Amino acid sequence: MGNSIFKKKRDGLQQGIYVVINPFVRFLIRMGVTPNMVTTIGFLGNLLAAAMFVYAGVIHRRELSLDIDDQYQFGWIGWGGGILILFSVFDMLDGQVARLGKMQSTFGAMYDSVLDRYSELVTLGGLTFYFLELQTDALGEIGALITFIALIGSIMVSYVRARAEGLDIECKIGLMQRPERVVITSLAALATGIVGKTVDMETFNALYILIGGMAVIAVFANITAFARINHCRRELRRLKK
Numbered sequence: 016m017g018n019s020i021f022k023k024k025r026d027g028l029q030q031g032i033y034v035v036i037n038p039f040v041r042f043l044i045r046m047g048v049t050p051n052m053v054t055t056i057g058f059l060g061n062l063l064a065a066a067m068f069v070y071a072g073v074i075h076r077r078e079l080s081l082d083i084d085d086q087y088q089f090g091w092i093g094w095g096g097g098i099l100i101l102f103s104v105f106d107m108l109d110g111q112v113a114r115l116g117k118m119q120s121t122f123g124a125m126y127d128s129v130l131d132r133y134s135e136l137v138t139l140g141g142l143t144f145y146f147l148e149l150q151t152d153a154l155g156e157i158g159a160l161i162t163f164i165a166l167i168g169s170i171m172v173s174y175v176r177a178r179a180e181g182l183d184i185e186c187k188i189g190l191m192q193r194p195e196r197v198v199i200t201s202l203a204a205l206a207t208g209i210v211g212k213t214v215d216m217e218t219f220n221a222l223y224i225l226i227g228g229m230a231v232i233a234v235f236a237n238i239t240a241f242a243r244i245n246h247c248r249r250e251l252r253r254l255k256k
Contacts, residue, residue, distance in 0.1 A: 071145050139165060172192065
């Protein structure tokens with residue numbers, strides 16, 4: 016029941032966003048932009064954000080060796096979050112360009128799905144690298160572990176759905192699907208950057224915000240993955256009757 020209500024609200028929000036972006040979508044179609052172009056641009060944005068997370072780790076290591084201000088790294092984390100928010104729009108644009116431009120294709124759907132997985136691998140992988148570079152901070156090890164668990168959950172949510180659809184089972188249940196994961200990662204990184212640059216670390220360590228965001232994904236993405244496994248088990252049992 017709760018999941019059904021959440022799905023209705025989520026779908027309603029999605030339709031509202033479509034109303035806003037559809038004029039821009041039609042402009043892209045008139046310009047000859049294809050869905051695969053949009054998908055590729057979105058992936059490149061995620062790659063750029065991941066590079067910023069990695070560079071934040073490199074910056075931290077350099078500042079540590081030079082014994083200078085360690086808050087500069089947070090600027091790059093914040094910029095990475097901002098880039099993720101900006102390019103997350105392309106996750107919705109490619110599908111709308113395909114639908115409104117009547118350019119839907121089996122390869123396009125596969126290409127979109129594959130680059131979505133690559134996007135999550137590089138962004139969460141970049142954050143894991145960043146945490147691992149925090150060599151003198153115990154939070155770094157904790158953050159790296161939690162982010163790795165979040166990455167596992169994120170990939171498994173998508174993998175279970177793909178396997179289910181291969182068995183002709185619709186499997187879109189769960190609270191932590193890709194849009195939610197992208198929003199949480201983006202906002203956590205952006206907030207970490209802002210707080211880290213404006214608040215002294217002795218007053219409040221901004222890493223708690225980023226680790227908290229990763230923890231939410233780690234818990235609920237894996238819960239979603241197992242909920243989908245259970246959903247498939249019930250559906251397969253029903254089909255056998």
